[in-house]
Amino acid sequence: MSHHIVDFNNVFYAYPDGKQAVNGITFRIHHGESVGIVGANGAGKSTLLMLLTGILLPARGEIHVGETLVTKKTLSVIRQKIGFSFQDPDDQLFMTTVYDDVAFGPRNYGIDEPEVEKRVMKALETVGIAHLKDRAPYKLSGGEKRAAAIAAILSMDPDILVMDEPTTALDPRARRRLISLLKGFSHTKIIATHDLDMVLELCERTIVLNDGRVVCDGTSSKILTNEELLEQCGLEKPLTLQGCPLCGSKK
Ligand SMILES: Nc1ncnc2c1ncn2[C@@H]1O[C@H](COP(=O)(O)OP(=O)(O)OP(=O)(O)O)[C@@H](O)[C@H]1O
Numbered sequence: 001m002s003h004h005i006v007d008f009n010n011v012f013y014a015y016p017d018g019k020q021a022v023n024g025i026t027f028r029i030h031h032g033e034s035v036g037i038v039g040a041n042g043a044g045k046s047t048l049l050m051l052l053t054g055i056l057l058p059a060r061g062e063i064h065v066g067e068t069l070v071t072k073k074t075l076s077v078i079r080q081k082i083g084f085s086f087q088d089p090d091d092q093l094f095m096t097t098v099y100d101d102v103a104f105g106p107r108n109y110g111i112d113e114p115e116v117e118k119r120v121m122k123a124l125e126t127v128g129i130a131h132l133k134d135r136a137p138y139k140l141s142g143g144e145k146r147a148a149a150i151a152a153i154l155s156m157d158p159d160i161l162v163m164d165e166p167t168t169a170l171d172p173r174a175r176r177r178l179i180s181l182l183k184g185f186s187h188t189k190i191i192a193t194h195d196l197d198m199v200l201e202l203c204e205r206t207i208v209l210n211d212g213r214v215v216c217d218g219t220s221s222k223i224l225t226n227e228e229l230l231e232q233c234g235l236e237k238p239l240t241l242q243g244c245p246l247c248g249s250k251k
Contacts, residue, residue: 005029005030005031005033005065005066005159005160005188006027006028006029006052006063006064006065006160006188006190007027007028007029007062007063007064007065008025008026008027008028008048008051008052008061008062008063009026009061009062009063009064010024010025010026010060010061010062011024011025011026011051011058011060011061011062011063012024012025012058012059012060012061013047013051013056013058013059014059020212021044021047021212022044022047022048022051022058022212023044023211023212023213024061024212024213025044025048025061025209025212025213025214026061026214027207027214027217029188029190029205030188031159031188032186032187032188033188033189033204033205034188034189034191034202034203034204034205035189035190035191035203035205035206035207036191036192036193036196036198036199036202036203036205036206036207036220037049037190037191037192037193037206037207037209038192038193038194038196038199038206038207038208038209038233038235039208039209039210039233039234039235040210040233040234040235041234043209043210043211043212043233043234044209044211044212044213045164045192045193045209046087046164046192047212048192048209049084049162049164049190049192051063051070052065052070052082052162052190053078053079053082053084053162054070054071054072054074054075054078054079055084057070057071057072058070065078065081065082065160066081066159068081079156080109080156080158081158081159081160082158082159082160082161082162083153083154083156083158083160083161083162083187084153084162084163084164085146085149085150085153085161085162085163085164085166086149086164087164087165087168089142089145089146089148089149090138090145092149092152093137093138093145093148093149093152094137095137096136097133097134097135097136097137098124098129098132098133098134098135098136098137098140098148098151099120099124099133099134101137101148101152102120102123102124102133102148102151102152102155103116103117103119103120103155104152105152105153105155105156106119106120106155106156109156116155119155119157120133120151120155121133122154122155123151123152123154123155124151126151126154126181127147127148127150127151127154127181128147128177128181129144129147129148129151132144132148141174142169142170142171142174143170143171143173143174143177143178146166146170146174146178147178147181150166150178150181158187159187159188160187160188160189160190161182161185161187161188161189161190162189162190162191163189163190163191163192163193164192164193165192165193165194165195166178166182166191166193166198167179167193167195167198175195175198179198179201179202182202183201183202189202189203191203196224196235196236196237196238196239197238197239197240199220199224199238200220200221200224200238200240200241203220204219204220205217205218205219205220206218206219206220206223206224208223208229208233208235209233210232210233210234215229215232215233216229216233224237224238224241225237225241
């Protein structure tokens with residue numbers, strides 16, 4: 001396995017209407033790292049994740065996942081290496097039962113049914129929703145849908161977990177459960193989010209985007225306490241680092 005598991009080299013992307021969403025992005029993510037991608041609305045986070053997973057292809061520059069260059073021809077290889085969880089789990093769950101959604105990926109890769117069943121049950125147990133296997137995904141709560149979407153990724157046994165806003169629409173308990181779950185995974189994790197408290201807790205490294213460019217890339221605890229930088233990028237310090245309005249204490 002490559003030591004540099006994800007490599008963006010001077011990547012540019014413009015949408016068909018001409019909007020330049022990614023403007024020369026370069027970074028390397030190493031095996032086992034947990035990286036938060038942050039930035040204000042429209043900074044380019046989702047576009048970057050779609051480029052990484054081959055949903056979009058760069059106009060210029062190169063993206064490697066392990067040794068593999070991301071191109072139209074290598075998409076099936078890339079998708080075996082990367083598990084991508086969309087911002088809205090409804091975009092990912094489309095079968096009639098949770099079981100079938102989690103089985104979809106492995107079945108699609110021609111894995112035999114006994115092995116599919118093993119993988120599905122292991123993935124459902126990992127995220128704590130084995131009891132929901134026969135339920136229709138659209139009848140699940142937001143937190144349960146998020147868990148099912150993550151199980152659907154885990155059943156593919158990916159090297160890298162890529163997540164777009166995983167804590168959106170989760171109540172505090174479901175958010176806490178998800179963070180604990182993700183903390184327990186040894187996968188390389190790349191998470192685009194506005195939840196800077198989660199980044200502080202889960203990701204040792206943060207990449208800050210602004211206007212399709214990397215403005216800062218470094219240790220989360222340093223970046224997320226740099227008020228000047230955060231303000232320049234339309235962000236605020238994580239809530240856990242802001243003073244308590246009742247007692248006035250600061251961490
Ligand atoms: N399909 C599209 N066509 C044209 N422009 C787009 C399209 N999708 C996104 N954009 C634009 O590209 C830029 C980057 O968008 P992107 O969704 O990557 O930002 P983001 O950082 O994920 O934002 P958010 O935090 O709001 O989800 C924005 O200016 C956005 O308006």
